[in-house]
Amino acid sequence: MSKKVSQNQVERLLDLVPYLTSNQGVALEQVASDFHTDKSTIIDDLNTLWMCGLPGYTPLELIDLSFDTGFVTIRNAEVLSKPRKFSSLELATVIVGLHILRESIHSENPHFDLISTLLERLSSSSSVAIPQSIQSNVNAEIRSACARAVREKQNLSIRYHSYTNDLEIEREVFPFDLQIIDNHEYLESFCYQSNAARIFRLDRIKRAELLGASEFVPDNINTSESMRTFRFIVQSESRKVAETLQVDVPTDHSSRSELEASAFNDEWIVRSICSLNGAATLTAPQILRDQIKERAEKALALYA
C-alpha cells in the first residue's frame, strides 16, 4: 500500500538543506530513511549540493558539506537553511490529519484546545479545501481508557452492547491490544467470564473502568470460531444487501441466482436477513430458514 514518495531530486535537495542544518551530524542511513530513499541516492544528492551556492561559486560561496565519516554536517547554506512553505496538498494532509487527531482525543484533554487553535490558524491562512466535519464513532474517553489499560496492563471492567444478541453485558477483561479491522477499532482481550480470548468493538463499549494492575497475565490465546455458510437470493436493493451481509454481489444478479456467504454467528444471519426487509431471501440452511419464519411469526403475533 505504501506509496513511494515522489523522487524529484531538486525538491529533495531543497528540503535536504534545512533538514541537515537542524540535524547536524546525522547519520547517512538516517537521512536515507527519513527521505524514503537509499544511501547511494543521498550520497549522490550531497555530491550535487556540494557544487551549489551563490554566484561566484568559489569555496566562499559554495555550500560546505562533510559526510565522509558517514555523518553529515553542513555549513555556508544560510540562503536555503529555512524549511520551505507547505504546498497546498501538503498543508491539507496536515489539516485533515489534525482534525482526525483532535477527534480521537477527549475534549478535556489539554491537547484538544491547542490543536483547535492551531487548526484555526492553519485554515484561515490558506485556501486549501478543509473537511466540513470529521466524526468518529468511538467515544474518546472509552478509547483512552482502553489504551491506558493496554499500556499499563490493567484489568478493565466494561459494559458492552452485544450487537448480535441485542444484550448489554458486564465483562471483566485483561486487554492485549487495540486493533483496527475493516475500519473498526477493537479491543483484543482475555475475558474472565468466558475464560477465553474475546474481541470487543470500541464503539459498542458503553463504559470502561480501570481496575488496577492485573496480577495474572494470560497468554494471548487464539480461539478459532467456526463459520456458518448460508445461501440467499437477492430480490432488490442489491447494494444494501451487499453492504449489510458484507459480500460481493455480482452486478448482473438479475438472474436471481443463489449466492453464498459465511458468518460466525447464526443469530447475526437471522437478524440481518430480517432487517433487509425482503431485499434478500435466505435459501439455506433450512434450520435458519425455520428460525426466521418462527421468529417473524412471533413478532407478527404482537400485531394480531
Added chain:
Amino acid sequence: MSRKSERLVNLVIALLATRRSLTKAEIFRTIEGYEGSDESMERMFERDKDELRSLGVAIEVTGLDPLFDDEQGYRIKPENFVMDSKGFSAPEIAYMSLAAQLWKNASLSEPSQRALRKLSGITHSIDIGDLPAIAPLMLSAPNFLNEIIDAISERKTIEFSYLDSELQVNKRKINVYTYFARQSFWYLTGFDVDKQDLRTFRCDRIVGEIEISKKSHSYQIPQGWQNEKSVQELPENSRATLRVRIGRGSQLRNIAHTVEQEGEHDLITISYASEIDLVTLILWHLDDVEVLAPESLRLKVRASLRSLVSVHV
C-alpha cells in the same frame, strides 16, 4: 540529471539571495550551468522556471525599468518560499508532525511524507506524549482524497462511476463543494451537473479512479449553499412510539426521547427521518419491539413480517 539539479538549485539560491530582481542577462552570466547560444539558454531558463513552479517555487517577474517594459527581472521573495516556522510553538510542530505521520500507509501518504520532511527541518522537536498512534479514519480514507481536495481547492469539475442502489454503475459529473467523514465512511458533497441538484456520495461506492478536469475555476461554490433544502439532513419530524422489552433494544434506546416502564416492557418515543431506515432497525429486533404509533409505520412493519414469514416457509 544532477547537472540540471545543480543548475536549478543554484538558480533558486541566486534568486532568493538577491535583494533586487535579476535580469535574464545577469542570470545567464552569473549562474553556473547556463551554456550555449542565447536561444538555447532562453529555452533552458523557460523550462527551469516551469519546473520550479511545478515544485511550488514561485518566481516573481517584475518590470525593472518603467521606461523599458521589455526588460524583465526575476526573483524569489523569501516570504513566499520559506515556512513561517517562527509562528509555530514546539508542541504545534509536534502536532503537525504527528498528523502527517498518521497518514503513513494511508491515502495521503505521499504528500504527508513531504510535509513531514519539511517539518523535520525545524530545529525544535519535543515529545508530546499521550496521543493516539493509530487513526482508523485515515485507513478508511479513499485513495483519491488528494484529488478531491485538489478539485475543491482549484474548483475543478470531477467525473466518476458510482454504484446505485442496484449496483449499476452510473457516470456522475460533480462540482465538488466539500468532503467529510462520519462514522467510518467518507463522503463528498457537490453540485451534480447532469441532475442540476446537490448530491452527497459515499466515497467507497465510487468505482475506480476519479477523473479531474484540467480546467480550474470552472465553477463557484455559492455562499450559504449548506442552507439549501436538498443538502440538509432530512428533518427528523416524524415521531414513533415503540414497546421495547426491558434489557433489549439498545440501539433504539440510544436515540429515545422518553422511556416509560410498563410491566416487562418500556414505552419509548423516538424521532426519525427515514421510514425505510427505521423499519430496517425495527425488524432487526424481531419480537423485542412492537410499533404502537404511527399507524402507517405499524402497518408497514406488519406487512414486512408477513412477507418474511411467507418467503421463508
